[in-house]
Amino acid sequence: MAAKNLLFFGATGQIGSFILEAILTKRGSFGRVAIFTSARTTETKSAYLKKLKAQDVEVIVGDVEDESAIKAAYTGIDTVISALGRNTLAQQIALIRLASASSDVKWFLPSEYGTDIAYGPASAHEKPHQQKLKVRAVLEKEISRSDLDYSYVVTGPFAEMYLHFTPGLEQAGGWDVKGRKAVLLGEKGDDRVSLTTMKDVGTLVLHTLLNSTPESRNRALRVNSFTTTPAEIQAEFGRQTTSKKWDSVSYTPLNRLRELETAAWEAGNPAATVLTLRRIWTEGGTLYTQRDNGLIGEPPVMNLQEVVANEIRRVSSL
Template identity: 65%
Template sequence: MSFKPRNLLLFGATGQIGAFILDALLSARDEFERIAIFTSQNTVETKADSLVRLKKNGVEIIVGEISDEEAVGKAYEGIDTVISAVGRGAILAQIPLIRLASAAPSVKWFLPSEYGTDIAYSPASAYEKPHQGKLKIRAYLENKIEVPHLAYTYVVTGPYADMYVYLLGEGPRAVGGWDAKEKKSTLVGEKGEGRVSLTTMKDVGTLVLATLRHPAESWNRALKVNSFTTTPAAIQAEFERQTGGERWTDVTYTSLPELRTLENQAWESGAPTAPLITLRRIWAEGGTLYEKRDNAMIGEPPVQTLEEVVAQELQRVNS
């Protein structure tokens, strides 16, 4: 394949995960002719200082609303690769973005906002409630009648390690997580021994950049990539090691049946934590594990370790 991405456009670049992707691209600024971001007027007004810094680093700022098809179409002029990092609430807004990208003469490659849990891990994945929006995006991208000339790549990372280790407090404690400040935790699964593959948010950026560097290996496929595979018990042991070596006394466990009960109750009551609980159940069931990950296909980029994640979390809570 002779294609090499040179002119990039990012959606959601100032959001939680988009900022890490943009940072990674800027670390390789000389590899690209253009790095542009499409952002709203609200972002211009609320993140003015950040946008000034981006401009100084050679980022082109295009202001508009993603619902404005004329503005999006104009933004695609001269762009060959589109990267989306829109949040869960805007997942379906990608359909017109994809349609317009397919119609744009210069655009060849689209990376949708796929970072996270594998939505096609098993036949059961098609019925998981949090997956439905992303499943519709995949179906649209793979429809060669609707999108005949646009290549795609799904960068599937599994849960974000940075968030996995401090979710305690965002929902019922039994959902699982670690409170490093109070030295208390809840481990999901039998003795916390279930394996889970995690990716740091920084590494999402690293892995997207590596994907762009390997189009021949990445086009029209899902890349299953991650930072490391561990267990809740191993995370607990690492927290204890980095907090003086003593056992934490406030450690509880949630079985998978208990987690399923919490999940059903959350959906029935309309709790905002319901998608989170479903995702944690999927992770605890092994829905991020593969016989072989795809990091090597994109050059085996350097990734962070569990030790680094725990150290960063301890620094966060103690700062």
């Protein structure tokens, strides 16, 4: 069954807005497009919501923990898309159970956009994965006999965020275009990593909805924009910024990254999650024998050259 009437949670958030914008480029392919948002958002993002309404988006205002409000919102909806943030992932469990009980909802796309939480046996023990693993357990074990399908759109790290330094954690890798400073992860920066731009996350979700087949349901769709290495990223920055040499290029080997990660968790540092994810990526936790872009129609995605050019333009505009 193809997606027709959509309900979106987290549509006004960082990644949700990219997904919704992609969907609206094909607005005529869908019947209803609705978002569920809080009363607070109607105050803080009123102009954006007004713009959405002008594009034939229904704005449903309510509390995501209000069962009766969710049941009402599900009426006439066949596909639910979630882009709830890391701190609210557990709220999806109730949303999934209500979707399973609904006679209308047939497909649920939980908030998965990011690192593959079932890459290998060790993945089940990674601290940042625990909430998403609980959500998957509900879909795969608790309601596996219902007619509610699911798809996990697993994109790996966002390319734009991979390029940026985490304040106070420069050893975790990144690029400073203005200061011509880079810290590459790995002994020589040659460990491969697959990245996805935030715009492409939207494109990939859109094409998941448009190219629904039995092969794309009830599984993880491991998709991405491109695969590269820190060294290749640095070389591309060098090619596109020839006016000034990059004098400060250093490396953070995996063993040092692990040391920083352990110390951060022991100290209760919120940045520990960043270090864990970057360690997973450097270990190869985004690499597959093949990606699943072809299962959803091989949509057009960005390349390394475009991402680097965008970052240079962004910095130049500051």
